[in-house]
Amino acid sequence: MQKVVLIVGPTAIGKSHLGLELALRFNGEIISADSVQVYKGLDIGSAKAVAKDLAQVPHHMIDIVAPNEGYSAADFALEARAIIEDISSRGKSVFIVGGTGLYIRALIGGLFECPGKDEAYRAELLERSKREGRLALHAELAIVDAKSAERIHPNNIHRLIRALEVYRITGRPMSEMHDEHAFSDDIFETLTIGLNKDRSVLYGGINARVDAMMEAGLLEEVEGLLDAGFGRELKSMQTLGYKEMAGYIAGELNLGEATELLKKNTRNFAKRQITWFGKDAAIKWFDVEDDSYHGKVSELVGEFLA
Secondary structure (H helix, E strand, C coil): CCCHHHHEECCCCHHHHHHHHHHHHCCCCCCCCEEEEECCCCCCCCCCHHHHHHHCEEEEECCEEEECCCCHHHHHHHHHHHHHHHHHCCCEEEECCCCCCCHHHHHHHCCCCCCCCCCHHHHHHHHHHHHCCHHHHHHHHHHCHHHHHHHHCCCCCCHHHHHHHHHHHHHHHHHHHHHCCCCCCCCCCEEEEECCCCCHHHHHHHHHHHHHHHHHCCCHHHHHHHHCCCCCCCCHHHHHHHHHHHHHHHCCCCCHHHHHHHHHHHHHHHHHHHHHHHCCCCCEECCCCCHHHHHHHHHHHHHHHC
């Protein structure tokens, strides 16, 4: 069974830095488990590895699809598993680094075989959401799949439409199919390192990262993507940083408001990540404010890989 080290935790906590450090020490390569870094051109807002880091350690699953292409957790799992096999075949260590919990779950535990798409029905639902409001679709989902309706916020139009689409195609609730599978297809031997820190310190770091992204040209990056024809309605452009800056460009917010909204939304995203990963009893947690944590993590990884 192939050994895989995972580094998880909320955004802006230092996962990438630790991953690079461990990959250098243990002759490894990094697979990014980030649902935004897969998109070409979404660089600053997704905090992709810089050229210096890429030159030191090979990184995978970055810049693999255009902003207007679809990409799912199942797609990620399929591609990442092939990369893991290749890395392992060359005698190198595998490090999965990222905060997209569903990507990691799909990769390590598998996903149920999801039905295909019904583009006409999707378009119909999207039109209805504009005409009747997202709450109307959410109420409809609650009737046919109450459990999915509890899990999916009405504002998450992509997941909302997908759940209704699955029910339309299969006649079964998507939640039922998830529960049957239960992500039980363990195919790797894993060590999962979780990073955390005091919540107020984490939020301060998030605010500082947003300011740094703005200084690095996040607004200009979003303008370039919009000018290239990648519209605000795309899934990629609805992600953190891109959605808020697009709102400013459209005249819905001033720049200060857009920046503060991005900080708030990123803090809320970090809360959801903490909740998601907090449910996994297998994660070994480390406080990044502990000066000795690097040494402790390195020792644990070394024992695991030996």
